[in-house]
Amino acid sequence: MGSRDSRRILGPEKSIPYSLLQTQEMKHFLAEDGLRWDGRSAVDPRKLFMSVGVISQAKGSSYLEVGNTKVCCGVYGPMDVQRGSDFNMSCKVLCEVKMAPFSCSVRKSPQPDKQQREMSRQLKDALETVIVLDKFPKSQIDVYLTVIEDDGGLLAACITAAGLAICHANIDVYDLVIGASLLWHDGILYADPTHHEEECEGHKIRNSGSEGGQLTVGIMPKYANGQVSLLVQGGQISADNLCEGLEVAVEICQRIYTLSRKTLIDYVEQSLEANSDSS
Amino acid sequence: MTTMDIWKTFEPDTYYKSFLEKNKRPDGRGLMSVRPITVKVGTITTADGSSTVRVGHTTVICGIKAEIATPVLRNPNQGFIVPNVELYPCCSHMFKIGPPGEKAMATSQFLKNVISSAKVLDLTDLCIVHNKLAWCLYCDVVCINYDGNLYDAALIALMAALQNVKLPAVSYDEENDKASVDIERTLPITLKARPVASTFTVYSDSIQLMDPTAEDETQGSGEVTVVLLENGSLCTTHKPGGQLILPNILDTFVDLAKQRVHAVNTLIGKEINE
Numbered sequence: 001m002g003s004r005d006s007r008r009i010l011g012p013e014k015s016i017p018y019s020l021l022q023t024q025e026m027k028h029f030l031a032e033d034g035l036r037w038d039g040r041s042a043v044d045p046r047k048l049f050m051s052v053g054v055i056s057q058a059k060g061s062s063y064l065e066v067g068n069t070k071v072c073c074g075v076y077g078p079m080d081v082q083r084g085s086d087f088n089m090s091c092k093v094l095c096e097v098k099m100a101p102f103s104c105s106v107r108k109s110p111q112p113d114k115q116q117r118e119m120s121r122q123l124k125d126a127l128e129t130v131i132v133l134d135k136f137p138k139s140q141i142d143v144y145l146t147v148i149e150d151d152g153g154l155l156a157a158c159i160t161a162a163g164l165a166i167c168h169a170n171i172d173v174y175d176l177v178i179g180a181s182l183l184w185h186d187g188i189l190y191a192d193p194t195h196h197e198e199e200c201e202g203h204k205i206r207n208s209g210s211e212g213g214q215l216t217v218g219i220m221p222k223y224a225n226g227q228v229s230l231l232v233q234g235g236q237i238s239a240d241n242l243c244e245g246l247e248v249a250v251e252i253c254q255r256i257y258t259l260s261r262k263t264l265i266d267y268v269e270q271s272l273e274a275n276s277d278s279s
Numbered sequence: 280m281t282t283m284d285i286w287k288t289f290e291p292d293t294y295y296k297s298f299l300e301k302n303k304r305p306d307g308r309g310l311m312s313v314r315p316i317t318v319k320v321g322t323i324t325t326a327d328g329s330s331t332v333r334v335g336h337t338t339v340i341c342g343i344k345a346e347i348a349t350p351v352l353r354n355p356n357q358g359f360i361v362p363n364v365e366l367y368p369c370c371s372h373m374f375k376i377g378p379p380g381e382k383a384m385a386t387s388q389f390l391k392n393v394i395s396s397a398k399v400l401d402l403t404d405l406c407i408v409h410n411k412l413a414w415c416l417y418c419d420v421v422c423i424n425y426d427g428n429l430y431d432a433a434l435i436a437l438m439a440a441l442q443n444v445k446l447p448a449v450s451y452d453e454e455n456d457k458a459s460v461d462i463e464r465t466l467p468i469t470l471k472a473r474p475v476a477s478t479f480t481v482y483s484d485s486i487q488l489m490d491p492t493a494e495d496e497t498q499g500s501g502e503v504t505v506v507l508l509e510n511g512s513l514c515t516t517h518k519p520g521g522q523l524i525l526p527n528i529l530d531t532f533v534d535l536a537k538q539r540v541h542a543v544n545t546l547i548g549k550e551i552n553e
Contacts, residue, residue: 007379009387011361015348015415018447021460055424056336057371057493068324072423074369096376098367101419102326102342110365110379110419144369146423148340149323 008110017106029185029197038067038194045180045192045252046153048259050160052168052267060169064161067194068151073161075169077141091136095124097158099147105195119155126218126230127162132172141171152194153181159218159230164260168267175223176260178253179230182215182245184237189245191252201235213237215245219253226250295498299486306335306492311535313490314428316543318435318550320443328444330550332436335492336426341418341436343444347458348415350406358405358413362390364420364433371425371493386429389517390420390437393506397474397514400441404468408451412458416444427492430504430517434476439547444468474514475543477536478504481522489535503529505536509544 035041046067055061058074065071081092097119101108127143143166145158156179163177183193185201193201193214201212213235220227233242287294287305298305308314314335323329326342333339350357364386366374374380379387394400405414418440420433445465451458480491480499488495496502501521506514513533518524 005378007384008363009361009391011359011415011417012348012351015346017344017346018449018460021347021449021458022447022462023459054338055370056426057424058369070323072369076368076372096368098365098369100340100342100365100421101363101417102323102329102344105325107344107346107417110363142368144367146367146369146421148421148423149325151324 005111019105029190029200030188036190036197042188043191043248045255046194048256050164050260050263052164052263058165058169060165060167060171062161062164062168064157064164066153066157066160066192068149069153069157070148071154071157071161072146072148073158073165074144074146075141075162075165075171076144077169078136078139078171079142081138081140087138089137090133091131092140093124093128093131093133093143094140095127095143095145095162096120097123097145097147099150103147103150119158122155122230122232123158123162126159126177127166129227129229130163130173130175130177130220131166132174135172141166150195152196152198153179153192153216155179155216155230155232156181156218160256160260164263167264175220175227176257176264177218177220177229178256178260179216179218180249180252180256181217182249184211184213184215184235184241184245187211187241189241189248191248211235211237211241215242215249217246217249217253219250221250221254221257291494292498295494299482304488304492305494310486311489313539314492316435316546318439318547320439320550326440327446328440328442330436330439330443332432332439334428334432334435334490336424337422337428337432338424339420339422339429339432339436341420341433341440343440344417344419345444345446346415346417347407347412347449350410350413354402355410356406356413357402359415360394360400360402360405360418361415362394362418362420362437363387364390364422364429366422366425366429370422373425373493382429385519386420386433389430389504389515390418390433393434393474393476393515394437397472397506397508399438399470399472399474400468401471407449407458412449412451414446416441425493427494427496428478428490430478431476431490434474434506435543435547438470438473438475439550441468441470442547442551472508472514473544473547474506474508475536475540476504476506476515477532477539478502479532479535481524481528483522487524487528487532503532505529505532507533507536507540509540511537511540
């Protein structure tokens, strides 16, 4: 059963989620009228909400909602490196993604699992390309993400939230980094998949003919005509489809980029107004 | 940086003391006034019950997941309720990466004590089939922004989320030993009590503060939490060490807390009904 966590209040040794006891019905990806089960067409992204300055204790913070996926990011730093580690002429980036236990349909154990560790690592690598590391020698920047709800496109949402929070923290970056996620199922491209769609695709037994897979990209749209800072792909997709998917992803990122810039500019204007009111 | 910010960075103690001498706090509140509270329920679709609570800047989210478990032999007709508080480094620079620290463990234990001493929930209500199936409610409280007074916020979030939980009907087939769940028919759980906590910080023998922020807690020398039920009776007192106080000060705390109970419960009730 594994060691029992001695630092938390424990429930019974074994408990099963009640969703296993209910009759599962397979939802089809595309209904007859060409719409997905939540009313979108295959290439429509979900509604987005973003705001900055949600965590008063952090230097920079952001909150992002993509459909039902809710992610909160806090950035601390640049600050001195922990004692004992070597001085480095470029900055160290520490990134940690924590998923709340209630964020998935099956309760997640509070101990970090492989998915969280993998996402933390991928995000750290991506953010190291975004931040101008040479500007902060002998320092470290901590980026913490809390996933409040996971409804698909999680890594993409995390990248966008982290990018926003880092800009809000006044840390030098090459550009705002935006994430987008895509899914292929039976050869059709779906933009911004939900958790249910990702699971269906992941569990499908693939025979030789059909194509299916997932793609997550993190893109800096304006720097040097567009740079990819993160690309994670899984499944079985032909190279042409992959290129077509990348173009769709870049387009989605452009749209989110304009919204992110507007959020940051609105925030700066509001704080300038507040400062001029008080002084 | 303004001169006030410079003073605050280099000499936080004298900066803070200068406010207290005028019976005020840096955020403009009086010593015994509370911050505004916002409650929203049903915010998380993956959770069976959820609430988001803001006490000033302190933001706390409680999500309840219900799972089915076998009751223990000692209590064959009781379900389980498992509260846990998670303080991630995201919410404040005081917390580090890793397993739960002291503050998280203390708050989790506090919630567990309040639930059992106030008899908030009758655990036999959570039993589905005697000695075979029972509900286990995992209540996870996650702090998004830590600005002091975690105990109050966590308890309000837990109470609001418990009132938001809808458990699906479970039917048990004895012959085949099979259980099945119907998510179309859901029932809320009945709470027997609605405790409300009020936290105070003791700064010195003569100065006490209500509803402390993170700065108040760092500057102060000990916290006292009193938990009252709706009829005004005292359910839990929590004073983990810290500065000594006279009993009449504790009485003042209880009186101030009484005024708060009704306001908080009406606020939660209003949100649930919407």
